[in-house]
Amino acid sequence: MKCWLCEFSDDTIAKRLNQYAADQISCMDVETIANAIHEQLVEACPMSDGIGSDEVLAHFTHHTIAPNIRVAMELRALLQLSGKLRDVTTTTDEETGLTVVDAKNVTAYRQVVQDIMNIYKLGDASKLMFANK
Numbered sequence: 190m191k192c193w194l195c196e197f198s199d200d201t202i203a204k205r206l207n208q209y210a211a212d213q214i215s216c217m218d219v220e221t222i223a224n225a226i227h228e229q230l231v232e233a234c235p236m237s238d239g240i241g242s243d244e245v246l247a248h249f250t251h252h253t254i255a256p257n258i259r260v261a262m263e264l265r266a267l268l269q270l271s272g273k274l275r276d277v278t279t280t281t282d283e284e285t286g287l288t289v290v291d292a293k294n295v296t297a298y299r300q301v302v303q304d305i306m307n308i309y310k311l312g313d314a315s316k317l318m319f320a321n322k
């Protein structure tokens with residue numbers, strides 16, 4: 190069975206909620222957006238009463254291919270990963286107390302930063318293919 194947002198994707202309410210997600214994805218994480226949309230959906234469409242916020246979240250994490258949503262989610266994941274990798278680029282040698290650079294982690298960190306920069310170079314994700322879905 191399709192989720193409500195997929196099943197009624199051409200419906201005015203679903204379009205408005207998907208647009209809300211697209212508008213908010215740059216400043217809110219997808220979990221917060223899913224909760225807000227769930228509240229709006231239940232209020233705007235009583236027939237959707239059985240839908241849970243977890244189903245709304247699944248719509249954005251598994252169903253949608255809208256680039257503005259997907260690109261923003263991947264960017265957030267890469268930003269988190271870059272922070273974790275940055276933290277492990279150096280260690281302290283227990284015997285000498287000297288800082289030791291972990292070349293493997295530096296390489297991984299630099300690659301993730303490059304991937305992040307490449308996403309920023311994409312420009313406006315809403316202009317990419319499937320943007321209006």
Ligand SMILES: [Zn+2]
Pocket residue numbers: 191192193194195196247248249252253
């Ligand atoms: Zn869906």
